[in-house]
Amino acid sequence: MSSERPQGRAAPSPPPVGVEKTWGGPAFSRELLRLAGVGKRFGGFVVLNDVGFALRAGEIVGLVGPNGSGKTTTINVISGLLRADSGDIVFDGRQVNALPMHRRARLGINRTFQVPKVFRDMTVRENVEVAALAARVPRNTVDAVLDEIGLTGVTARPAGSLTANQQKLLDLGRALATGPKLLLIDEIGAGLNPAELGAIATLLQKLAARGIALIVVEHLLDFLGRITERVIVLGAGRMLFEGTLAAAAHDPEVVAAFFGG
């Protein structure tokens, strides 16, 4: 990525802790996650460049941007699937950038995948049980999770036999079974019908109301608009914008990134 374009406008600094929450749910004021100056490259290719933002408990923030802009990589460096090359990732007051994924999961960071990762030959229940076990979370949370994701009717079925929507819910359930404080949701809405989208939006809002912070990567802006006002826009690995969804739609840099302006 050679585009050393002049910095038209510095990325806004993360909002200070204590700013009023503007959307749904109770206002949790505790800062849970802060990224500062995060960079990631693959070989000589810069995929993330000086990414920085903050998130409070119970808050939902949307992460949007064109294909290849670094959204999944952002989730990967927060969850620990990848390690950032530079910058700080502070979770719950603690630097986590050097920690492997399972340690971060135990601290309360978990995620879903763009293509749901379920054990296809295991039953729905077993999938959730394995996740709870790995996270050393009490087994009685399994039933609560199955109920919450709405899969109590199919607990004995092999996960591979589920519909795409059910597999996405199960992937979410596996993340929930670890008792997360921060959930990273990667394009859960793609391919779902309006009723399925509505149900997932309601579920994500419910999780946030309970104090779980969510970063939601999504192309479906209507869906995002239902669950959050605040979005971060990435373009070629840089933060182009942070603010309300409505303002993003009128931001020249955002428009240029999406439509080649």
Ligand SMILES: Nc1ncnc2c1ncn2[C@@H]1O[C@H](COP(=O)(O)OP(=O)(O)O)[C@@H](O)[C@H]1O
């Ligand atoms: N493991 C990898 N090795 C090399 N390049 C990668 C790897 N993962 C992602 N990339 C590249 O990094 C860029 C950002 O990818 P990604 O974070 O998946 O984007 P998004 O999720 O926004 O579509 C893309 O150009 C992609 O091809």
Ligand SMILES: [Mg+2]
């Ligand atoms: Mg992606």
